[in-house]
Amino acid sequence: MGANTVLMYIGMAVFLIVMLLIGIKASKKTTDLHSFAVAGRSFGPFVLAITITSTYGSASSYLGLGGMAFSSGWPMMWVWIGCMWGIVLPILLLGPKMRVFSERLDSTTMPDFIAKRFDDARFLRAFAAVVTVVFYTANIVAQFRGVGVLIGTAFDIDYKLAVVLFGLIIIFYCAAGGLFAVGWTDVVQGTFMMLIILFLVPISINASGGLEAMNQRLLEIGPEMTSIFGNGYTPLLAVFIVIFYSLLQMGQPNIGSRFFAIKKVKDFKKVLILTLFGTLLMSSVPWAGFAARILFPDIVADYAVPTMIMHYFPSVIAVISVIAIMCAMMTTIDGLLHSISTSIGLDLVRDTFGEKDERKVLLITRVSTIVAGLLAMICALFWYPQFLSMLVFGALAGVGSCTVGPILVGVFDRKANKVGATVGAVVSEALFCLLLLIFGSSVSIFYIGTPCMVLNIVLTVVVSRVAGKTNEELVNRLFAVKG
Numbered sequence: 354m355g356a357n358t359v360l361m362y363i364g365m366a367v368f369l370i371v372m373l374l375i376g377i378k379a380s381k382k383t384t385d386l387h388s389f390a391v392a393g394r395s396f397g398p399f400v401l402a403i404t405i406t407s408t409y410g411s412a413s414s415y416l417g418l419g420g421m422a423f424s425s426g427w428p429m430m431w432v433w434i435g436c437m438w439g440i441v442l443p444i445l446l447l448g449p450k451m452r453v454f455s456e457r458l459d460s461t462t463m464p465d466f467i468a469k470r471f472d473d474a475r476f477l478r479a480f481a482a483v484v485t486v487v488f489y490t491a492n493i494v495a496q497f498r499g500v501g502v503l504i505g506t507a508f509d510i511d512y513k514l515a516v517v518l519f520g521l522i523i524i525f526y527c528a529a530g531g532l533f534a535v536g537w538t539d540v541v542q543g544t545f546m547m548l549i550i551l552f553l554v555p556i557s558i559n560a561s562g563g564l565e566a567m568n569q570r571l572l573e574i575g576p577e578m579t580s581i582f583g584n585g586y587t588p589l590l591a592v593f594i595v596i597f598y599s600l601l602q603m604g605q606p607n608i609g610s611r612f613f614a615i616k617k618v619k620d621f622k623k624v625l626i627l628t629l630f631g632t633l634l635m636s637s638v639p640w641a642g643f644a645a646r647i648l649f650p651d652i653v654a655d656y657a658v659p660t661m662i663m664h665y666f667p668s669v670i671a672v673i674s675v676i677a678i679m680c681a682m683m684t685t686i687d688g689l690l691h692s693i694s695t696s697i698g699l700d701l702v703r704d705t706f707g708e709k710d711e712r713k714v715l716l717i718t719r720v721s722t723i724v725a726g727l728l729a730m731i732c733a734l735f736w737y738p739q740f741l742s743m744l745v746f747g748a749l750a751g752v753g754s755c756t757v758g759p760i761l762v763g764v765f766d767r768k769a770n771k772v773g774a775t776v777g778a779v780v781s782e783a784l785f786c787l788l789l790l791i792f793g794s795s796v797s798i799f800y801i802g803t804p805c806m807v808l809n810i811v812l813t814v815v816v817s818r819v820a821g822k823t824n825e826e827l828v829n830r831l832f833a834v835k836g
Contacts, residue, residue: 361508364672365679368545369522372683375537379530386703386715389531390461390695391614396536398620402627404536405611406635407543407684409440409602415638415678416499417745420654422642426571426578428586433636435598440632441625443602448612448621450764454831455613463606463692463756464700466613470763470831471771472824475705477778481756482700484782485606488751489689490729495744496686497733503659503678513734520733523683524726527690528719532614535687542680543631549677550634552670553661557644560665570647578646585797593799600806601749604757606696607688635681690722697721747789750802754785758809766814767828773817781809 383389396404414436421429451466458469464485468478497516504515526534561567568579577583582591602608615621638658645657652660662674698718702708708717758777762769785805792801817823 360668361672361675364676365508368676368679369519371541372522372526372538375541376526376529376534379526379534379537382533383529383531386699386711386718387461388533389715389718390699391610392532392536394456394614395616396611396614397616398623399627400536400540401611401615401620402624403543403631404539404684404688405440405444405608405624406628406631407539407546407680408607408611408688409436409632409635414635415658415681416502416655418636418638419642419645419658420656422639423646423652423654423657425584425586426575426580426643426646428577428580428583429639431586431591431594432598433639435594436636437629437632438595439598439600439602441629442599443605443608443612444621444625444628447603447609447760447764448615448624449618451609451612451760452615452618452621454764457831461610461613462695462699463609463760464696465704466609467756467759467763467774468700468704470827471759471769471774472827474771474775477759477771477775478700479705480775480778480782481759482696482705484755485696485752486693486725488748489607489693490725490732491751492745492748493686493689493693493726493729494732494736495748496682496689497730498736498744499655499682500679501733502655503675503682516730516733519679519683520726520730523686524690524723524730527687527694527726528722532610532691535691536614538687539684542684545673545677545680546684547631547634549674550637552666552674553658554637554640556665557641557661560661561644561647567643567647571643574646574650590797590799593797593803596807597746597750597799597803600757600761600810601746601753601802603761604753604755604806605749606692606752606756609760610688610692610695686726690726693725694718694722697725746802747798750798750805751782751785751789754802754805754809755782757806758811758813762810762813762817766817767832768817768823769813770817770821770823772821773813773815776816776820777809777811777813780812781805784808 387393418432421432454470455466458466460466460469464478464481467481468474471477497520500519501512501516504510505512526538558564558567561570571578582588641661642657645661649660658678662671666674695718698714698721702717703714708714755778759774763774785801788801
């Protein structure tokens with residue numbers, strides 16, 4: 354075993370021990386459902402910004418976007434544009450209002466927020482919770498797949514062993530510490546994620562001979578590799594991509610729960626600036642994909658970033674980089690697991706089925722974390738999707754097709770009501786599932802998810818004006834609050 358491998362094993366072992374210790378410490382602060390779900394609404398702007406940014410930068414960013422750059426070249430930068438815009442809009446438009454509304458409604462999960470905003474819409478709460486559990490579990494499968502790919506490449510160990518080892522650690526600290534553990538581990542993990550970019554971009558460009566040489570060598574591979582459009586990216590698809598990302602994150606429970614957890618509403622301005630800076634850094638991953646296509650044209654697309662790290666990074670930086678990419682997956686997995694467990698424990702067991710014993714609900718919520726994590730881990734051991742990004746985007750679009758209308762319209766439209774929100778969520782989700790069954794991977798997820806999310810918004814607005822009634826007392830109480 355070489356010195357580099359030993360160094361990597363030591364670095365990874367220390368990192369995992371730190372994650373376990375954070376989970377143990379967080380468990381001591383997680384004494385009730387409120388602390389498990391929203392960390393007592395105690396997060397400052399730095400913690401919130403880094404947990405949003407690191408959650409956004411998942412396996413789809415570090416492996417998937419690198420793979421897309423490897424396969425398609427510059428035309429895939431439309432995805433980058435969409436990602437940047439998509440993380441800014443939820444914080445700018447929804448963050449302050451959702452934080453204020455959630456406290457007035459005493460809501461701690463996204464399905465609960467939707468239900469209480471629309472005058473105790475119990476069916477809508479349960480429906481949104483089930484959709485969250487199903488599609489977020491599929492998303493976690495993609496993240497675990499990323500774990501296996503990365504660790505298998507970096508340490509030359511069995512893919513399944515890597516998935517099981519890291520899966521069990523993530524499940525432990527999520528179940529033990531709730532959102533406190535998620536937030537605190539995200540701070541540590543997010544720091545590593547930022548550090549890798551400081552090395553990844555210049556090393557990738559330099560390895561390709563500089564910017565001019567990189568573009569020239571991509572052009573030699575094919576003229577579409579350096580074009581604005583090409584390799585499947587058309588002007589129409591570019592429009593769908595930008596709209597897709599603009600709406601996608603507004604409906605995600607794992608982002609909304611972060612908004613609920615910030616201590617002071619006025620700190621959202623700081624959150625926006627910090628998140629924008631962090632996302633700019635992490636969105637530079639495609640440079641490694643371009644370089645890998647030039648230098649290692651025969652590898653599997655999703656192996657682009659790990660391959661660049663193992664061949665071109667000095668030993669110490671390589672250790673940091675492997676940990677950083679691992680962090681990208683862990684931060685997303687823990688956020689998704691937290692949303693799944695609170696949807697099951699709070700939205701379904703407590704609020705839908707009527708369990709009143711809070712200690713019992715907290716136990717069920719923790720057990721749900723373990724069960725959901727193990728289920729996703731088992732699926733990842735035997736299912737090998739080729740493009741992680743497409744599986745991730747499909748899962749997120751499945752949730753967004755249900756929730757984006759009730760959330761976006763509910764926050765801005767005083768006339769939105771229970772009937773409109775329910776029709777919008779159910780019809781749009783049904784359409785999304787139908788299109789997915791009919792077309793599968795033969796049609797881009799952007800063509801499937803975008804119209805479904807837009808339809809959700811339109812139906813929520815239109816149906817609210819022709820059917821149902823608005824609870825004026827509730828609306829006046831919510832919209833009178835400045836946030």
